[in-house]
Amino acid sequence: MTLPLHERIRSKIEAAILSGALRPGARLPTEHELMREYDCARMTVSKALSSLAAAGLIDRRKRAGSFVARPKVHSMVLDVPDLEQEVTQRGQRYRFELAKRIVKRPDIGHDEEIQLAGSGDLLLIEGVHFADDVPLAVEARLVSLTAVPEIAAQAFDRSSPGAWLIRYVPWTEAETRIGAVPANREVAARLNLPPGSACLFIERRTWRGDEGITLVRQHFVGSAYDLIARFGSARSMAEVKKQSVQNGDASAQE
Amino acid sequence: MTLPLHERIRSKIEAAILSGALRPGARLPTEHELMREYDCARMTVSKALSSLAAAGLIDRRKRAGSFVARPKVHSMVLDVPDLEQEVTQRGQRYRFELAKRIVKRPDIGHDEEIQLAGSGDLLLIEGVHFADDVPLAVEARLVSLTAVPEIAAQAFDRSSPGAWLIRYVPWTEAETRIGAVPANREVAARLNLPPGSACLFIERRTWRGDEGITLVRQHFVGSAYDLIARFGSARSMAEVKKQSVQNGDASAQE
DNA sequence: AGACAATTAATGTCTATACATTAAAGCTGA
DNA sequence: TCAGCTTTAATGTATAGACATTAATTGTCT
Numbered sequence: 001m002t003l004p005l006h007e008r009i010r011s012k013i014e015a016a017i018l019s020g021a022l023r024p025g026a027r028l029p030t031e032h033e034l035m036r037e038y039d040c041a042r043m044t045v046s047k048a049l050s051s052l053a054a055a056g057l058i059d060r061r062k063r064a065g066s067f068v069a070r071p072k073v074h075s076m077v078l079d080v081p082d083l084e085q086e087v088t089q090r091g092q093r094y095r096f097e098l099a100k101r102i103v104k105r106p107d108i109g110h111d112e113e114i115q116l117a118g119s120g121d122l123l124l125i126e127g128v129h130f131a132d133d134v135p136l137a138v139e140a141r142l143v144s145l146t147a148v149p150e151i152a153a154q155a156f157d158r159s160s161p162g163a164w165l166i167r168y169v170p171w172t173e174a175e176t177r178i179g180a181v182p183a184n185r186e187v188a189a190r191l192n193l194p195p196g197s198a199c200l201f202i203e204r205r206t207w208r209g210d211e212g213i214t215l216v217r218q219h220f221v222g223s224a225y226d227l228i229a230r231f232g233s234a235r236s237m238a239e240v241k242k243q244s245v246q247n248g249d250a251s252a253q254e
Numbered sequence: 255m256t257l258p259l260h261e262r263i264r265s266k267i268e269a270a271i272l273s274g275a276l277r278p279g280a281r282l283p284t285e286h287e288l289m290r291e292y293d294c295a296r297m298t299v300s301k302a303l304s305s306l307a308a309a310g311l312i313d314r315r316k317r318a319g320s321f322v323a324r325p326k327v328h329s330m331v332l333d334v335p336d337l338e339q340e341v342t343q344r345g346q347r348y349r350f351e352l353a354k355r356i357v358k359r360p361d362i363g364h365d366e367e368i369q370l371a372g373s374g375d376l377l378l379i380e381g382v383h384f385a386d387d388v389p390l391a392v393e394a395r396l397v398s399l400t401a402v403p404e405i406a407a408q409a410f411d412r413s414s415p416g417a418w419l420i421r422y423v424p425w426t427e428a429e430t431r432i433g434a435v436p437a438n439r440e441v442a443a444r445l446n447l448p449p450g451s452a453c454l455f456i457e458r459r460t461w462r463g464d465e466g467i468t469l470v471r472q473h474f475v476g477s478a479y480d481l482i483a484r485f486g487s488a489r490s491m492a493e494v495k496k497q498s499v500q501n502g503d504a505s506a507q508e
Numbered sequence: 509a510g511a512c513a514a515t516t517a518a519t520g521t522c523t524a525t526a527c528a529t530t531a532a533a534g535c536t537g538a
Numbered sequence: 539t540c541a542g543c544t545t546t547a548a549t550g551t552a553t554a555g556a557c558a559t560t561a562a563t564t565g566t567c568t
Contacts, residue, residue: 175482176482177480178454178480179454179479180452180453181477182451196450197452198436199452201434222452225433226431226433227431228430
């Protein structure tokens with residue numbers, strides 16, 4: 001490659017972080033060590049580190065050094081990160097009720113499953129999120145056991161797989177699809193709604209590099225959940241401040 | 255302020271861009287001119303400009319200079335920027351049908367209108383977006399005439415106010431609320447749907463600095479519209495690639 | 509006039525150095 | 539012991555200069 005040196009340094013460290021070789025919280029070499037490693041001036045490594053810090057991948061502390069940042073919920077502009085946290089933060093009691101949890105091979109004919117699984121197996125997790133014992137959303141999730149073998153040891157009989165994944169598996173790409181759909185019989189039954197009720201539907205796939213991690217489909221009770229995102233355009237794009245549960249009379253058109 | 259010099263330079267230029275004093279396409283001073291203006295070294299102004307470039311606010315071209323970037327749709331992670339463009343891009347014919355267009359004072363009791371209008375008036379625009387003559391969404395929009403007096407001259411009898419605003423009025427903050435609601439009688443009638451059908455509801459407010467620009471509420475036909483956002487976490491957050499019209503059988507839970 | 513080459517004005521990268529700032533770590537004394 | 543001071547190792551900011559790279563401009567030759 002003929003990339004500028006500071007870019008090469010940056011992407012080497014970035015790769016180490018994203019691959020998991022450098023785990024969240026780990027300390028990375030000091031600028032002086034990096035100068036020696038790459039035989040360059042301090043400004044050059046500083047530029048690389050500044051860029052990583054600006055992207056939120058690392059935290060830098062004077063006298064202490066630079067550390068791999070723990071993945072911050074707020075950096076994910078459209079993720080619906082941690083229902084558990086959102087619900088408890090509002091003073092409600094959160095519960096995840098596991099309905100199904102099986103290891104399966106990807107279905108032939110379901111391209112997205114095959115693409116996600118690669119040559120390995122999938123963990124299928126289905127369940128319902130409750131706030132104060134009122135159902136808030138149903139979730140059906142597939143996790144690649146190739147990408148995340150550790151998840152096999154997790155029970156998820158009370159906490160949700162989403163929260164666990166967010167904490168332990170960094171992703172590099174995500175695609176989110178948002179729509180409004182009527183509740184079918186199964187969803188309606190699980191959410192305790194009349195069939196046909198409007199539900200917010202969210203489907204999200206995440207990858208780490210080329211490797212698929214998870215595919216999740218969630219149906220939220222339309223009258224109880226809004227997704228809210230705030231952001232500033234110019235300053236750091238990562239300023240989403242809130243994603244909140246419960247809407248009021250949002251449907252009123254004026 | 256005791257901000258570092260490169261930050262002060264950055265924010266001064268940024269303010270000039272966001273306020274409209276420096277318009278898109280305008281050329282800004284060369285690094286040498288800025289060195290003289292701020293009596294500092296070239297690396298310092300370079301740092302400021304690099305930061306602006308990284309944020310997508312300016313484009314830099316060797317030999318030519320640095321220019322204010324034209325606002326890019328893609329840098330807005332959750333904006334639903336230009337329905338017109340999305341529809342035509344899919345090979346369909348787009349039409350905006352204006353239903354109402356009045357100047358009004360903010361209603362007492364509607365806090366959001368008062369907050370938006372400040373001491374001035376509001377332009378209320380209501381209409382329907384069509385793709386190939388099939389209604390896709392209804393929209394009710396308020397625009398602050400204080401912030402955007404130029405909009406009074408626009409007709410919007412065929413093109414939508416959203417497209418116009420995106421092009422001519424840069425914003426600094428946005429808040430988007432997304433939900434799923436049943437169509438009420440009025441919405442159902444305008445969208446040619448049975449009442450109660452699931453609709454994707456989007457409400458967005460945007461500001462430039464402290465000044466409110468617009469508040470828009472849109473109801474999309476649930477069975478015809480999905481919002482899709484892709485992004486990478488680490489690399490530039492601004493990599494949303496698509497927001498697409500039309501869903502298929504997304505409601506199937508597996 | 510038009511193709512091509514040379515000039516040059518801008519940004520891009522990098523070095524080497526200096527001093528400022530912060531906070532961890534160690535030290536000292538009541 | 540522990541509060542408070544001092545040291546010090548790290549990042550943060552800035553300077554001044556060198557050379558590289560790119561592409562707009564200008565000049566030259568046909």
